[in-house]
Amino acid sequence: MESQRLRGPALAALRASGKGRLRYGPEWSAELGEDILEVHRSPAFLSPQAGWILGRIARSPREEEETPEGSARGEAALPEALPLASPGGSPAPRAEAPRDAQRPEKRRDPPSDPEAPAPKGPGIEGILRLYDRIRAAEGEEDLRRRQEIQDLASRAAYGQSWELLKRFDEMRELKSHQEWQDLRQEVERSSKEAQGQQEKLKEEHQRRAKLLSRKLREAEQRRLRQEEAELQRREAGQGRLRRLYAAQEELLQANRGLGFEAGQGGPAYAPYAERGNRICGEVSALVRTASERGFPDPADLASADRALLEMRNLLSGLREEISLAAERRKQEEEAEKAAAAEKAENEKNEKIASGQDPEKAPVPESSGKLRKNGLQLKSDEKTLQWYQQLQDQLDQCVDSFAGLANSKDRQEKKIKMDLQKAVTTPVSQISTRAGSQLKEIFDKIHALLSGKPVRSGGQSVSVALHPEALNFSYYKLAEKFVKQGEEEVASHHQAAFPIAVVASGIWELHPPVGHFLLAHLHRKCPYAAPLRPGLPEGASPEEGRRLLGYQSHDSTPEPQDNFLKRMSGMIRLYAAILTLRWPYGDGQGNHPHGLNQAWRWLAQTLNSEPLADVTATILFDFLEVCGNALVKVYQAQFWKMIILIREEYLPRIEEITSTGQMGSFIRLKQFLEECLRRNEIPLPKGFLPPSFWRS
Known part of the structure; x- marks a missing residue:
């Protein structure tokens, strides 16, 4: 509680101090302080009333009272303004008017008119003003000195700070140089x-x-x-x-x-x-x-x-x-x-003994051939036997791979499908694009039938995978060749030659393929044999049409145009096979089914009674494809056959041809007349020239 006890005497001492006794005007403001400072900052000068004030101070009060006029004269005699010396000893510049005169509301300056009567108490206000001026000059001087001191101190501080900054920069540069040297030494050492x-x-x-x-x-x-x-x-x-x-x-x-x-x-x-x-x-x-x-x-x-x-x-x-x-x-x-000869000899002796002439004995009539106008109504016996032999071989082939064809085993089914694709896909790719492509297809089929593995559908396929695979491949390949003739050649006649040359080459290297091809061909086109199958007793008309090569779909008979188109395609393929041989073979031996078979086919066809619309179609297709080759081989004999066709066979075809079926007859007749007129049979369109095999 000592602080509480000393608080009163401390406050009393503060009030009794010099600052405590100061009185502060309530009208003081920041603007007034600025004005005062501005007055002190401005240079000192004497106002117009300075002479009057100095004259009043120099005279005594009595003289002022006695001679007021003299006072006025003294004031007038004084110069208008005397410059005060500046604190530095130089005369202060002349001022125009005191700044206080412009603020009458703040300062009470004496009237600027020197003729105005002086107030009572002369000299006090002037003295006060002079005192104020002197104090202001002293304040200005003191302020100037302080400012100079401050400037000197500031310059000294600036110089010192500059020197310190220089020392600092030198020290920093030295330190940086040392660090760089240390780093360099460290780098060199490292x-x-x-x-x-x-x-x-x-x-x-x-x-x-x-x-x-x-x-x-x-x-x-x-x-x-x-x-x-x-x-x-x-x-x-x-x-x-x-x-x-x-x-x-x-x-x-x-x-x-x-x-x-x-x-x-x-x-x-x-x-x-x-x-x-x-x-x-x-x-x-x-x-x-x-x-x-x-x-x-x-x-x-x-x-x-x-x-x-x-x-x-x-x-x-x-x-x-x-x-x-x-x-x-x-x-x-x-x-x-020997027994028959002996028996015949005995019968002859008996007849001689009985008086009968053996030369006039009746001869039984052959029932194998029936003729009309000198032409056969049925096929030749040898042709029928050949046809039946091929069909038996085809049936035996089917029986030989029945296990593979009817197997339920998944692996054997896969083998069957792979083999079928490997056989049929290359045949479908046969075209007249290039000979190299045709050779590649032939080599692939030959390799497969020779037991070598081939690639098909991204898998390796071989007939060695199953004992029945080879016969299955033979059957499917022959079937595919005939199907190509039935469909592809029927639509595009030029396709017969590349298919036929591959089939001929495969036939030469793998004879069963040729036999099965003929069996399939005769079954679908009996005119390729040529065959005129007789109608069995009790057979229906549909069965008879089927034996002649017609197809039926849902008991609907095949249109004649479609039938002739199919027959034409297969006859053209057969004629091309008779004409062509695989050019890359060894060349040894005869064609497995060459032009001698073409001559046989032509002779047997001409010895048979013609069929309306069919005979003219197949004759034209056959002669157009292989007529040129037959001319080169048989020459005059072939031209005799052509003349025979025109002179004798065409009239017989015309006799049985109705008005709506004359198209094929006219086409055949024009072809024969053109060949006889030019004395040549032209090469068929699409025939493969030697340059084809270099492509």
Whole structure:
């Protein structure tokens, strides 16, 4: 509580101090303070009343009272304004009017008129004003001195700060230089250390590189040795695989010969065919296993050789048995002939004895041929036998792959579909675009039928995958060729030649394909035989039309135009096959079904009674396709046949042709007349020239 006790005396002391006794005007304001400071800042000068004030001060009060006029005169005698000396000793500039005179509301200046009467109490106000002026001058002087001191102090401080800044910059520069030197030394030291480390790493790298190079050389040598060993193993495996494929191909060829000869021999030789099929199945399974494994083992090759040897022995045994049976039949026939001759001799002797002339004995009428106007109404007996033989072979082929065709096993179904695609897709791609493309298609089909694997649909396909696959491929390929003639050639006649040349080449290398092709062709187009099948007793008209090649859909008979179009396409394909041979073959041997068959077909057709609209159509198509080739081979004989057709056969066709069917007849007649007039038969449109095979 000591502070509470001393508070009163402290306040009393403060009130008694100099500052405590000061009195502050309530009218004081910031504007007034500024004006006062402005007055003190302005240079000192004497007002117009300065002379009057000085004169009043110099005179005594009595003199002022006694001689007021003198006072006025003294004031007038004074100069109007005397400049005051400035605090620096130089005269102050003359001022125009005091600033206080412009603010009458704040200052009470004496009247500016010198003639005005002086107020009472002369000299006090002037003295006060002079005092104020002097105090203002002193304040200005003091302010100026303080300002000079302040300026000096400011300059000194600025100089000192500048020197300090220079020292600071020098110190900072020195420090930066030292740091840079330290950093440079550190970098040099680090560089030397890094260089030394790099040298060590380089030496280590060289050492490791040498070690790695040695290891790489060793690894490369090992790889080369392994590749050489693998190459030798692969070459040996490929050699075994080629030998296995060759053995399989020979086995399949032998099996085809075995099946054909067994089929010719009759049911008694069926066990030979069954045994041959079993051997082919075993070898096919062996090839399939070897293909999955990569390459066959020597044991697989030995098994294939044993199977091939067994097949050869089986084939030789069948041939020996067939030859023995033929010899027995020959002996039996000779015995029968001898018995018949003896019997005939006995009958002759009896007739001679009875007086009858043997030369006038009645001869039985042949029922095999019926003629009208010298032309056959039915097909030749040999032609019928040939037709039936081809159909039997086709039926036997169908029976041989019945297991594969009717199998429910998923794997066998897949094999069947892959084989069908591999066979039919290349035939669909045959065109006249380029000879190289045609050769590629031929090679693919030939490789497939030879037992080699081919790519089809992104998968590998081979007839070695199933024992019945080869016959299935034969059947489907022949069927596809005939279908192309029925559809593609019927719409585009020029397509007959590329299809025919491929079919001819395949026929030459794989004869069963040709036999099945003829069987399919005769079944769909009997006029290609040429065949005039007789109508069985009790057969319906639909059955008769089917035998003549007509098709029916939902019991609706085929229109005549569609029928003739199909027949035309198949006849053109058949004629092109008779004319063309595969140009890349060995050239040895005859055409498997060449121009001699074309001459046979033409002769048999002309020996048969013509059919309305059909005979004229097929004759025109046949002569247009292979007439040029027949002229080159048979020359004058062929021209005699052409004249025969025009002179004798055309009138017979015209006799049976109605008015609505004259189109084909007129086309044939104009063709023959044009050929005879020009004495040549032109090459057919679309014929493949030699330059085609270089494209």
